[in-house]
Amino acid sequence: MPFKTQPRKTFSLNAIPLSAMIGLAGIAIALICALFAPWLAPHGETEVVGPIWLPMSSEYLLGTDNLGRDLLSRLIFGARTTIFVALAATVISFSLGMLLSFTAAVTGGFVDQGLSRLNDLMMAIPTLIFALVVLAVLPQNIWILIIVMAILDSTRVFRIGRAVALDVAVMEFVEAARLRGEGSVWIIFREILPNTLSPLLAEFGLRFAFSILFLSTLSFLGLGIQPPAADWGGMVKDNKDGIIFGISAALIPGTAIATLAICVNLVVDWLMKRTSSLKGGRGDV
Amino acid sequence: MSEILSVRNLKIEATSYPPGEPPKTVTLVEDVGFTLEKGKVLGLIGESGAGKSTIGLSAMAYGRGGVRITGGEVMLDDKDLLTLDRAGIRDIRGRRVCYVAQSAAAAFNPAHRLGDQVIEATVRHGILSRPEARKRARHLFRVLGLPSPETFGDRFPHQVSGGQLQRAMTAMALCPNPELIVFDEPTTALDVTTQIDVLAAIKHAIAETGVAALYITHDLAVVAQISDHIMVLRHGRMVEYGTTQQIIEAPKEDYTRALVSVRQTLREEAKDQSARYLSIENVTAGYSNSLRVLHDVSLHLPKGQTLAVVGESGSGKSTLARVITGLLPPIDGKIVFDGETLPAALKNRSKDQLRRIQMIYQMADTAMNPRQTVRDIIGRPLSFYFGLSGKEKTARVKELLDQIEMGARFLDRYPAELSGGQKQRVAIARALAAKPDLILCDEPTSALDPLVAEGILTLLARLQDETAVSYLFITHDIAIVRAIADAVAVMYRGRLVRFGPKSKVLSPPFDDYTDLLLKSVPEMEIGWLERVLSERRMESGGY
Numbered sequence: 001m002p003f004k005t006q007p008r009k010t011f012s013l014n015a016i017p018l019s020a021m022i023g024l025a026g027i028a029i030a031l032i033c034a035l036f037a038p039w040l041a042p043h044g045e046t047e048v049v050g051p052i053w054l055p056m057s058s059e060y061l062l063g064t065d066n067l068g069r070d071l072l073s074r075l076i077f078g079a080r081t082t083i084f085v086a087l088a089a090t091v092i093s094f095s096l097g098m099l100l101s102f103t104a105a106v107t108g109g110f111v112d113q114g115l116s117r118l119n120d121l122m123m124a125i126p127t128l129i130f131a132l133v134v135l136a137v138l139p140q141n142i143w144i145l146i147i148v149m150a151i152l153d154s155t156r157v158f159r160i161g162r163a164v165a166l167d168v169a170v171m172e173f174v175e176a177a178r179l180r181g182e183g184s185v186w187i188i189f190r191e192i193l194p195n196t197l198s199p200l201l202a203e204f205g206l207r208f209a210f211s212i213l214f215l216s217t218l219s220f221l222g223l224g225i226q227p228p229a230a231d232w233g234g235m236v237k238d239n240k241d242g243i244i245f246g247i248s249a250a251l252i253p254g255t256a257i258a259t260l261a262i263c264v265n266l267v268v269d270w271l272m273k274r275t276s277s278l279k280g281g282r283g284d285v
Numbered sequence: 286m287s288e289i290l291s292v293r294n295l296k297i298e299a300t301s302y303p304p305g306e307p308p309k310t311v312t313l314v315e316d317v318g319f320t321l322e323k324g325k326v327l328g329l330i331g332e333s334g335a336g337k338s339t340i341g342l343s344a345m346a347y348g349r350g351g352v353r354i355t356g357g358e359v360m361l362d363d364k365d366l367l368t369l370d371r372a373g374i375r376d377i378r379g380r381r382v383c384y385v386a387q388s389a390a391a392a393f394n395p396a397h398r399l400g401d402q403v404i405e406a407t408v409r410h411g412i413l414s415r416p417e418a419r420k421r422a423r424h425l426f427r428v429l430g431l432p433s434p435e436t437f438g439d440r441f442p443h444q445v446s447g448g449q450l451q452r453a454m455t456a457m458a459l460c461p462n463p464e465l466i467v468f469d470e471p472t473t474a475l476d477v478t479t480q481i482d483v484l485a486a487i488k489h490a491i492a493e494t495g496v497a498a499l500y501i502t503h504d505l506a507v508v509a510q511i512s513d514h515i516m517v518l519r520h521g522r523m524v525e526y527g528t529t530q531q532i533i534e535a536p537k538e539d540y541t542r543a544l545v546s547v548r549q550t551l552r553e554e555a556k557d558q559s560a561r562y563l564s565i566e567n568v569t570a571g572y573s574n575s576l577r578v579l580h581d582v583s584l585h586l587p588k589g590q591t592l593a594v595v596g597e598s599g600s601g602k603s604t605l606a607r608v609i610t611g612l613l614p615p616i617d618g619k620i621v622f623d624g625e626t627l628p629a630a631l632k633n634r635s636k637d638q639l640r641r642i643q644m645i646y647q648m649a650d651t652a653m654n655p656r657q658t659v660r661d662i663i664g665r666p667l668s669f670y671f672g673l674s675g676k677e678k679t680a681r682v683k684e685l686l687d688q689i690e691m692g693a694r695f696l697d698r699y700p701a702e703l704s705g706g707q708k709q710r711v712a713i714a715r716a717l718a719a720k721p722d723l724i725l726c727d728e729p730t731s732a733l734d735p736l737v738a739e740g741i742l743t744l745l746a747r748l749q750d751e752t753a754v755s756y757l758f759i760t761h762d763i764a765i766v767r768a769i770a771d772a773v774a775v776m777y778r779g780r781l782v783r784f785g786p787k788s789k790v791l792s793p794p795f796d797d798y799t800d801l802l803l804k805s806v807p808e809m810e811i812g813w814l815e816r817v818l819s820e821r822r823m824e825s826g827g828y
């Protein structure tokens with residue numbers, strides 16, 4: 001984890017609350033699926049194994065999809081792309097957003113104005129339309145998709161990052177560091193960052209869930225993950241017509257998205273409590 | 286005798302939640318009892334954590350946060366408040382017992398006019414009709430000496446000064462004609478020159494209305510002026526209880542004796558003060574051309590000596606420190622330090638120039654990064670200025686911890702795990718780590734309890750003897766100046782009023798402001814308030 005835990009207190013599994021355990025277990029399962037997909041999945045990712053929309057059975061545990069592919073296998077393979085793209089996009093958007101926002105807050109003046117107005121400009125354009133235009137022009141490539149998602153998301157991170165960093169930047173210990181002659185890098189990473197982790201972690205959990213949804217939206221519109229590769233959002237789209245006929249196939253990848261988002265947030269909540277309790281009394285104990 | 290309040294065997298507990306440990310029950314107050322007669326004032330005194338506010342609030346059957354009153358009885362007349370149901374307690378609060386909080390600025394709603402807030406509880410309880418209550422409020426404004434009492438209630442909280450706000454709050458408490466008022470440090474947040482007026486107004490109002498009062502404070506000299514009896518508290522237990530005269534003149538317990546005699550350590554001033562180690566020459570500074578905070582200030586300080594800068598809030602003393610550090614480049618004038626003129630702006634100063642001037646802040650809480658351990662806080666200047674690392678650095682940090690009388694066991698603590706006095710000591714060690722030649726102390730003891738502050742001052746004096754460091758000591762407390770300064774500079778509204786060796790500045794003839802400032806410092810003497818009010822020549826600035 002990017003933050004420092006208390007060195008004196010030894011880390012023990014007993015200290016993790018039940019909610020965080022559930023969250024960690026959920027994330028672990030998703031990661032195992034993603035890493036070992038070819039060995040875990042009973043069928044191939046794009047293999048048509050039978051008639052369409054078969055109900056759950058012992059042969060096809062979750063049934064089949066709109067083209068007769070095994071849902072469970074696609075769910076396992078889909079975990080790969082979904083988690084990788086969403087996580088990479090969120091991490092990059094946070095690194096970018098926090099770096100720029102902290103620089104703006106610490107430097108102030110012209111730099112702050114320039115970055116903040118540029119950010120406003122970006123936010124003024126509806127995200128989805130922006131993404132559609134950019135992705136339609138650029139070549140179809142998973143890294144371009146990730147970078148576009150990250151940059152668009154980083155505008156939100158910038159907003160929050162600048163607000164929390166400004167609160168900390170006026171504290172006397174930052175002034176003391178300036179008086180000592182410290183450079184901006186030290187002030188940003190050693191004085192301000194550790195004191196802004198709680199709100200930013202909360203935001204991270206939320207943003208991760210949003211980027212899964214955003215990826216799904218893009219896939220739905222045909223600009224995200226390209227078929228026949230599986231991703232959870234795309235699977236919802238593929239099977240949505242089945243709902244009209246009372247077929248629950250679309251709900252299964254939907255549930256997977258919701259479960260992963262909840263698991264991430266359970267873990268983030270716990271990390272937030274751990275980091276805020278160091279402040280002595282300011283944490284929500 | 287008519288007893289209005291009688292407290293017996295009071296026990297108050299709270300539950301604390303230390304991180305990573307099971308919740309614990311903590312006893313805040315145990316076995317405290319007293320009686321209060323009609324029209325009398327009882328002073329509750331003690332350091333922070335002594336339980337004085339908790340006891341005060343228990344007179345309204347109220348516990349802050351998770352605080353529970355678990356034993357004893359609080360009798361108001363013949364009714365035990367602790368046995369009342371919620372409706373019964375509501376009927377008492379704001380009608381028979383009223384409360385005056387420490388920070389009036391935070392206790393008033395900024396969106397409503399003062400007059401409406403002063404009469405709100407009275408009208409709500411149906412004691413007086415709105416026009417009657419307004420009339421009473423105007424009467425009380427007059428009793429409390431507020432300016433233009435007829436229209437004072439039309440103002441908003443931000444339109445009046447801190448001292449006036451505190452008096453308006455007293456008017457609010459007096460409005461329903463209660464039997465008892467709890468004053469919770471009403472003058473602690475005020476300047477000494479303002480405090481004296483508020484104190485006089487409160488005393489006058491108590492005499493006028495015949496209300497009984499609990500007066501909570503940590504300043505024995507203040508409580509001596511206003512109360513009939515004093516109870517000294519420590520760690521939630523009673524240390525001593527007696528008449529004001531007995532406590533001040535013949536304290537029985539050691540702790541009380543320490544409180545009474547605090548800050549009487551005097552330091553001889555240096556004979557030769559002509560050297561100009563630090564020299565501030567004709568400095569004018571401000572936050573814009575129209576808002577000038579300092580006007581043509583010239584001061585100098587010899588090596589190894591202490592210059593105290595005194596003045597009330599808004600006098601520009603903290604701005605002076607910002608100019609010296611380079612945080613606020615002056616509009617005019619210059620700072621000469623050890624023979625060389627310092628660049629005006631912080632970013633133009635060399636690392637060594639920065640190292641030689643260090644700063645200690647008033648609030649050690651905010652002056653240290655809450656996410657760094659004591660080791661990191663003290664260690665950073667060592668690695669930054671001297672390139673120390675590893676064992677060498679740890680050894681030096683330990684040495685510094687010994688120097689501030691704390692020791693190696695504090696190495697891995699976070700600031701939140703230290704007491705107020707320990708935090709300030711760590712801040713001093715951080716300044717010392719740079720081996721500075723000048724330390725700017727911005728009210729380093731004003732947020733601390735008297736005995737803890739005493740310890741910090743003794744430490745600073747000892748360090749000066751050992752390392753020949755110079756101090757520029759900003760304070761509003763004349764008693765500190767008397768104790769530690771060699772030279773004194775008195776500031777008033779951004780101008781230097783008086784400057785010279787301590788013995789000269791603090792002896793007559795005085796200019797009007799210095800006279801007011803010196804006379805406003807409460808003295809441990811009964812009847813001091815009346816004597817001073819009859820003698821002084823100038824109204825206080827915060828009026």
